[in-house]
Amino acid sequence: MDEPLIRARALTKTFRRPDKGPGLAGSARHLITRKYTEHHAIDGIDLDVAAGEAVAYVGRNGAGKSTTVKLLTGILVPSSGEVRVAGVVPHQDRIANARNIGVVFGQRTQLWWDLPVRETFTLLRDMYRIPPERYRATLARLTEVLDLGPLLPVTGRKLSLGQRMRADLAAALLHEPPIVYLDEPTIGLDIEVKDRVREFLRDLVANGTTVLLTTHDLGDIEDVCRRIVIVDGGRIIHDGPLAAVRDELARERSMHVQPAVPVDLAAIRAALPGTEVSGEPGEFSIRFDRFAYSAGQVAAAVMGLAEIRDFRIDEPGIEDVVRRVYEGGLVESPTGAPA
Amino acid sequence: MYRRSLGAHVRASLEYEADFWILVFGVGLSQCVGLVFIGAVFAKVPHINGWGLWEVVLMYSMMTIGQGCSELFAEGSWDLPMLVNRGELDRMLVRPYPVILQVCSFRLGMNAFGTLAVGTVLLVTALARLHVHWTPARAAIALLVFASALVVKVSLTVIANASAFWLRGTISTFAAGADQLGDLTRYPLTIYGVGLRAFLSTAVPFAFVGFFPAAWVLGHGQSAWVGLLTPLAAAYCVTVAVLAFRFGLRRYDSAGN
Numbered sequence: 001m002d003e004p005l006i007r008a009r010a011l012t013k014t015f016r017r018p019d020k021g022p023g024l025a026g027s028a029r030h031l032i033t034r035k036y037t038e039h040h041a042i043d044g045i046d047l048d049v050a051a052g053e054a055v056a057y058v059g060r061n062g063a064g065k066s067t068t069v070k071l072l073t074g075i076l077v078p079s080s081g082e083v084r085v086a087g088v089v090p091h092q093d094r095i096a097n098a099r100n101i102g103v104v105f106g107q108r109t110q111l112w113w114d115l116p117v118r119e120t121f122t123l124l125r126d127m128y129r130i131p132p133e134r135y136r137a138t139l140a141r142l143t144e145v146l147d148l149g150p151l152l153p154v155t156g157r158k159l160s161l162g163q164r165m166r167a168d169l170a171a172a173l174l175h176e177p178p179i180v181y182l183d184e185p186t187i188g189l190d191i192e193v194k195d196r197v198r199e200f201l202r203d204l205v206a207n208g209t210t211v212l213l214t215t216h217d218l219g220d221i222e223d224v225c226r227r228i229v230i231v232d233g234g235r236i237i238h239d240g241p242l243a244a245v246r247d248e249l250a251r252e253r254s255m256h257v258q259p260a261v262p263v264d265l266a267a268i269r270a271a272l273p274g275t276e277v278s279g280e281p282g283e284f285s286i287r288f289d290r291f292a293y294s295a296g297q298v299a300a301a302v303m304g305l306a307e308i309r310d311f312r313i314d315e316p317g318i319e320d321v322v323r324r325v326y327e328g329g330l331v332e333s334p335t336g337a338p339a
Numbered sequence: 340m341y342r343r344s345l346g347a348h349v350r351a352s353l354e355y356e357a358d359f360w361i362l363v364f365g366v367g368l369s370q371c372v373g374l375v376f377i378g379a380v381f382a383k384v385p386h387i388n389g390w391g392l393w394e395v396v397l398m399y400s401m402m403t404i405g406q407g408c409s410e411l412f413a414e415g416s417w418d419l420p421m422l423v424n425r426g427e428l429d430r431m432l433v434r435p436y437p438v439i440l441q442v443c444s445f446r447l448g449m450n451a452f453g454t455l456a457v458g459t460v461l462l463v464t465a466l467a468r469l470h471v472h473w474t475p476a477r478a479a480i481a482l483l484v485f486a487s488a489l490v491v492k493v494s495l496t497v498i499a500n501a502s503a504f505w506l507r508g509t510i511s512t513f514a515a516g517a518d519q520l521g522d523l524t525r526y527p528l529t530i531y532g533v534g535l536r537a538f539l540s541t542a543v544p545f546a547f548v549g550f551f552p553a554a555w556v557l558g559h560g561q562s563a564w565v566g567l568l569t570p571l572a573a574a575y576c577v578t579v580a581v582l583a584f585r586f587g588l589r590r591y592d593s594a595g596n
């Protein structure tokens with residue numbers, strides 16, 4: 001394959017926002033002045049995704065993740081730049097594109113609000129012209145892995161968030177699309193459902209589906225994606241293997257400790273040179289480099305000095321990743337896609 | 340597919356609306372208001388501009404049936420302002436089915452059945468009272484003309500609502516206003532001035548819903564042949580509706596979450 005499955009070049013999306021003053025007076029004035037400010041939500045994105053790749057697309061709130069997904073799916077028409085997905089320009093040939101893709105927006109359901117889930121699926125079957133045999137098999141498989149059995153007779157509006165997300169995932173995958181976009185598929189879910197969804201995504205990728213996954217939860221991408229793309233301010237600021245980011249991030253870990261009795265922080269500093277110890281004798285944090293110390297070594301050193309009542313190690317978050325990129329902590333090529 | 344979607348809505352609505360028959364009755368009543376008006380006028384004068392009572396009822400019934408069809412096939416288009424504003428078109432845009440049809444079948448007007456029933460009764464009664472020389476060819480053409488007339492009406496509703504792509508309001512005041520224009524053509528077009536007449540037969544061809552088809556079937560007036568152009572008017576309206584959606588969707592901005 002010469003052309004990557006998903007290909008975006010210098011993609012931009014500019015939203016016009018009405019310049020309204022506050023209140024009714026502001027709205028009335030806007031009717032006459034018609035002033036707008038331009039907002040570059042996506043500002044020149046180049047992205048290549050090969051068939052079968054699973055890409056994590058992460059960034060802070062308002063970075064432009066959802067807007068990118070909407071451009072790739074053909075929901076929005078780009079302000080400039082090019083986009084091709086499986087040889088199709090999504091916003092020009094919407095219907096052809098729709099057959100190739102499955103989309104889940106975690107923040108918004110795609111189910112029919114007033115229909116039972118089963119009816120929604122039947123409608124989708126007709127819409128995608130899925131052969132009956134195929135449909136039965138796929139539905140049976142999805143029903144099993146997503147535990148949809150009890151949800152099928154329930155009306156869309158009556159589903160809980162976790163139930164809805166599972167039904168939404170199934171609705172997006174009934175036609176077995178080769179490309180799947182997931183925009184925060186685990187938002188608001190409890191650990192149990194989250195795990196189920198993550199496992200489901202792992203299988204999806206293992207079966208060769210091309211996946212673009214946006215999320216705020218680095219836990220979602222751990223075992224699913226091998227490549228991570230980081231966006232900020234509508235631009236890609238990093239693109240490379242996930243392992244590199246993980247290692248880089250994992251360099252710095254924080255262990256929060258509550259000792260049974262207050263300890264002398266100076267003693268801990270002495271026992272763990274090169275770490276940064278902060279807090280009170282009764283509750284403190286140790287920042288350490290994972291390549292200098294293992295978590296076990298740090299815990300052992302502390303335990304040598306005091307009995308530990310409780311401790312936890314902080315997972316690094318998206319904000320840490322973005323911060324590290326800006327600090328120059330990530331040395332991967334900032335734009336080059338992996339071969 | 341379309342039928343399935345509507346059918347699902349009918350079932351869903353029937354579950355919620357136990358008072359289905361009350362609704363049907365209510366609609367019948369509201370359609371009767373216009374009839375009372377016609378009755379009152381013809382009680383005083385035998386003709387309006389040369390048009391008799393049953394001829395006017397024929398036009399009126401076509402408009403009523405057209406309205407019923409709009410309620411049946413295009414009710415969802417009234418939700419377009421809401422769908423555009425809340426970014427609800429997203430999900431329709433990622434499905435392999437024309438958005439215009441997804442929007443139209445988004446909701447079902449429960450009034451539709453009442454309106455259609457009233458319209459059909461009026462149509463049949465009027466035709467029975469009028470003396471039309473039916474031949475097989477004439478009947479076939481009449482069917483084509485009437486079907487086209489209904490397409491005109493439904494398309495005009497969709498076009499009026501497609502304004503939501505540009506107006507960005509949250510309610511369909513404009514579309515409702517445009518739709519009311521159509522009520523003018525429940526009565527003989529000849530009672531209006533030249534400007535309005537031209538407007539209603541070209542730019543916004545509501546006259547092709549009731550007036551021209553009726554005039555052709557009755558062979559009434561010099562311009563009765565214009566009724567034969569109804570299929571053309573239908574093609575024109577469908578094209579405009581499809582184009583309005585195509586261009587409108589390019590302006591669609593979704594919504595930040």
Ligand SMILES: Nc1ncnc2c1ncn2[C@@H]1O[C@H](COP(=O)(O)OP(=O)(O)OP(=O)(O)O)[C@@H](O)[C@H]1O
Pocket residue numbers: 015016017039040041059060061062063064065066067068592593594595596
């Ligand atoms: N329909 C819209 N109209 C105007 N501005 C928009 C619209 N959609 C998004 N934006 C703006 O574009 C920017 C990017 O939004 P986007 O939804 O892509 O962010 P995101 O990365 O998905 O954020 P989050 O993590 O909060 O979901 C934001 O500043 C947002 O305010």
Ligand SMILES: [Mg+2]
Pocket residue numbers: 065066067183596
């Ligand atoms: Mg988002």
